[in-house]
Amino acid sequence: MTTALTTETGSRLPGLLRRLTGDEKHAPSAHSTIDVLQVLYDRVLRITPETAGDPERNRFLLSKGHGPAAYYAVLAAHGFIPDAWLDDLAGPESRLGHHPDRLLVPGVEIGSGSLGHGLGLAVGTALGLRAQGLLTPRVYVLLGDAELDEGSNHEAIAYAGATGLENLTAVVVDNSSATHGWSGGIAGRFTVNGWTADTVDGRDHTGLYAALTGHRPRRPHLVVARVESKG
């Protein structure tokens, strides 16, 4: 797998992550979501601290709230939160916990942690934007392959596909951590319901960028970002 850091925040992320984990040896590649988040925030979302409240902004919803270190590091790299916040993860006075809280962290669109909530919220967000004539912004929601075990996801997958919710992109970071696996592949769960899907190497920024911007008209889009197995 390639670990090409293609953008300006790439050089800062290892240092920011070390502040969160206190682990000098912990390489960014240990974080399954880091490359997806980096490509999204560097090249796709076009959101800044100044536009964090703009109705026209793209939305990024982290559904898989577990292990948000990479998310916090990317938010710090993009100026949403001060770097100093990273030094006290989940401390008594910290605004950063092991699961993010949208009321505590600027730039965070949803509080998450309990699995299986982000996709439904993303569907509602996409519908709400459409109902208000906000046709430019896109809603991205990031899930994990094991998170798909939660049945609530499948309510959302079926409905978004059946109604052709075209301003929605789901990203599933697949590190093969689902206890019973996804026989036949993850993408099929979505495409059978009418989604388009791209499955790419989750460490390859060029491939990720193409997939994350590869949505087609009148269909919700899925990106499966495959990374090394959680082991």
Place this chain on the structure above:
Amino acid sequence: MTAMRAAFLDTTTALLDEDPRTALVLADISASQLAPAAHRHPDRVLNVGIREQLMVGVAGGLALTGLRPIVHSYATFLVDRAYEQIKLDLDHQGVGAVLVSIGASFDGSAEGRTHQSPGDVALFDSLGDGWTVRVPGHPDEVAPLLRNATATDDPVYLRLSEQRNAQAYPDADRLRVLRQGGTNAPLVVAVGPMLDPTLAATEGMDVTVAYTHTPRPLDTAGLRALAGTEVVLVEPYLAGTSSAIVSRAMADVPHRLLALGVGQTDLRRYGDPADHVRWHGLDASGLRRSISAFLRSARS
């Protein structure tokens, strides 16, 4: 079609026409009745199919974009089934919605336990103090309560039922005295459709009867002003749901409390709602028995 449900459908249809901020999320229940509204407002009337978790999740997403979602199903599917979505997709996100249920504790008596939700209001109590809970006692109370709820961004639960009183009291968000007892007479608080049976049960007794359609927030100032040392709650959901609130409000007042309502046990019986009312002791004669025994039981 029951009267409260019809009032909800009519008012919701009007609100969708009047206010572009209003949205409606359904899980098939009442979708056919709301089809004309859906035809006029396809982007704001969203029927997700039989998917209650998604229904509440979608409402959370809509609210995050600034819309005002109304969410509707049977109480047991809307509240019991989607409880974590209410807790996390609304409460934890810091957004509100108007949740409107039908079915109540045992309107679906013939359908069985699967269609009954005596514990819904207690579940909202587990969410903290942000929720306003409305339990109208008459169909004419529904429209003003729904309009009031939709005009805000607050979290509101509107619990509709086929049980009803003969007369509407739309301005009963605080305790409204409908029968005045003597000085320091016991206070009987009737919530929503429990008013008529409570008035019948206490006929001729020296008690004060107060009514409210808004158990949350309960009018504790009114409670303290009206109560002597004996309080009786008559609620159309789980017995004792409001006991803790009364206890807190009167912590500095020596008092006795009788909390009447629906029992916790699954009766595993069908029959009519009137049968369940009787089995839970919530008909006039059952209430009279309980209240009389309570008032006689005081140690002197």
